[in-house]
Amino acid sequence: MLNERSLTVHQDCDQCPIRHRAVCARCESDELERLEEIKYYRKFEAGQMVIWSGDKMDFVGSVVSGIASLTQTMEDGRTQMVGLLLPSDFVGRPGRLTAAYDVIATTDLVMCCFRKSPFEEMMLRTPHIAQRLLEMTLDELDAAREWMLVLGRKTAREKIASLLAIIARRDASLHMTTRAQDGSVAFELPLTREAMADYLGLTLETVSRQISALKKDGVIVLAGKRHVTVPDLERLMEEAGDDTDGGMLV
Amino acid sequence: MLNERSLTVHQDCDQCPIRHRAVCARCESDELERLEEIKYYRKFEAGQMVIWSGDKMDFVGSVVSGIASLTQTMEDGRTQMVGLLLPSDFVGRPGRLTAAYDVIATTDLVMCCFRKSPFEEMMLRTPHIAQRLLEMTLDELDAAREWMLVLGRKTAREKIASLLAIIARRDASLHMTTRAQDGSVAFELPLTREAMADYLGLTLETVSRQISALKKDGVIVLAGKRHVTVPDLERLMEEAGDDTDGGMLV
DNA sequence: CGTTATTTTGACGCTATTCAAAACCAGTGG
DNA sequence: CCACTGGTTTTGAATAGCGTCAAAATAACG
Structure with a gap:
């Protein structure tokens, strides 16, 4: 269901607003060049579904602008948001086939996407990416745990x-x-x-x-x-x- | 506050019960050897504090046997457990100076510890460790998010x-x-x-x-x-x- | 066997939910 | 410009579920 607005022109990493905070933050210029070869932009309108829980994930990526939410839903309709994705946050889980959560564009959203398997390959060869992703994941884990206190006790x-x-x-x-x-x-x-x-x-x-x-x-x-x-x-x-x-x- | 029981003899990684699941799971034998040089065991009794939130962390490590809990406490005493650490789970966060949570031995506990800075150094040189840690952290993040649904909506x-x-x-x-x-x-x-x-x-x-x-x-x-x-x-x-x-x- | 920690059970109150209705707001088209 | 629509937000009243306080029962331990 790609409409025209969901695709965007290629853009240079140098001027990228999330260059220094995203998963690519530690990359050298040559590493960036290789990333640029497999990257593409996608736009989503507010309310649009970015990824459905259980679906095959064929890309991972970074939020460039806008806000997305990670949500979990029970059979009877109760839903819990389990993450708020802000610019520079990473979406998707390398090494897993299907998505574990729904990803929804809360506002209009631009994402910098990488096809999953080339990205996974590149991760193995590029410690700078894996290192940064580890750092970001640890931060997210802290945020999730902080939120557990909010949900459980406040x-x-x-x-x-x-x-x-x-x-x-x-x-x-x-x-x-x-x-x-x-x-x-x-x-x-x-x-x-x-x-x-x-x-x-x-x-x-x-x-x-x-x-x-x-x-x-x-x-x-x-x-x-x-x-x-x-x-x-x-x-x-x-x-x-x-x-x-x-x-x-x- | 080390009593005699908190220190244990050196033990071979080959026979370690968590060899295939812990942070060292992907290490080759030569990598294991270098890990063995910086590792030491510590025992804790049920109820003992392993790490205090806010304290300087001078080691990281793996739970070998027993159960530990990660908990957060508010000023007025309300507490929320934010993680249950089982054998093979990793404790501590490379790249951070102080602990963010209390770690408490829920049962009698044996940990395989690494002094923090040698471990951090080794992580940079040993992709197998960083890769495994990333994988484990992503799993923990999933577990934390699953738990957010439990806390928020059940x-x-x-x-x-x-x-x-x-x-x-x-x-x-x-x-x-x-x-x-x-x-x-x-x-x-x-x-x-x-x-x-x-x-x-x-x-x-x-x-x-x-x-x-x-x-x-x-x-x-x-x-x-x-x-x-x-x-x-x-x-x-x-x-x-x-x-x-x-x-x-x- | 007494002492202490853990667990169960009861009565009551309060917080957040549920159900319902009204107010507000942005956009659309007459 | 106004009426109409659908979505969001506010407010109200009644209820249910969990927390609080208190006490008894049970298990663990010296």
Whole structure:
């Protein structure tokens, strides 16, 4: 089901926005050249399915721009988001035939794809790729485990605060975003209430209620439904139940 | 705080019970020899702390026998287990200075340790180690994500059933365990009710109640508090809310 | 046999879910 | 410009499920 918009022209790795963070981050120029031979871009519109759980995976790749989600679904329809894929994040698992999760484009999405078997071959010959992938996978594992604490032990209010804090932090690190001199942070919510609920293990009604509560209590300020301003990030982190006095992850 | 029992004699890798599954699984004999130079064994008693979150990590290693748990704790004492470390599982994260989680010996535990910086050095020169570690980390990531569904979306009863199913499956794969001809499976629970609660994001009272309920409904049979018999594994999987018709993870 | 840890059971309360309806919003076409 | 549509979000009321507190029962241990 490729429409015209799902294919894009070849683009140079040098000017790639995720050049220094993606799986190719450690590659030398000659290694990049070989990667360029097997890479191609694909575009997806918001809501589109990128990969179906159980399907054969014929490519792996990196998120270039936009957001995708990894979700798991039970027979009766309950769904849990198990990962949020941001620019530079890697999709797919070398060494496995079929996809374990649904991958859905949450926003409009551009991916840099590699056909799977050439990529796997190249990984064997190119330690720089395997090393970087290991590093990224370890980071993802940490993120997944951090999220297990959120899912297992936090209240609905803390869950919402945790999600907002994560988005705020990431947004701040990515593009030196709207961070006013008074220390307030502002960002656009990339997720619907339902997507937030699926990420947090809540219902969308509870998400809505808790956002309203945080707003009433002045922890956040809303402009429209999606634009969030956090006057005091420390306050938000406290609400999230996180160690406010500096994380120890060095 | 090393007591005498925490150190053990050097032992040959050839006869190691986790030789084919641990981080060293792909090593050639010459690579093993170099590993043997930097390895040493440590024993821990049930309940002992192996690593404290935030502490400097000066070693990494593999679980040889016994069970350890990775847990995260909030300031107010709420705790969530984020990983169950079984024989052959890897502990520690190359490339990071301090530990992100508490590691606790759930049962008596033997670990095969490597001093961290020699191991990191060796990883750079030995693709076989890095490759295997990547593979193991990807598996752990999958396990963590599977667990996110359990924590986020399953009921207390389903959570208990899921845990029992996991232990049963693993026990069956490890040592061709007590699997009677009628298809029933039996195993020893390696966790206290409290540890189960910490893993499942429940209270120990709820764990106890749900185990009683599963017992009353004939899904499991208890001999003592810890010895579990599962007459019908399919039935247990249904109770866990899992796809009973064969998982698609190939 | 007493002491302590672990587990079970009960009664009650609270949080989050469920079901339902209304408000809001963006887009489309008359 | 307005009415109509479908999707998203908010709000309300009632309920269920799990947590909390308390106490008893059981097992482990010296």
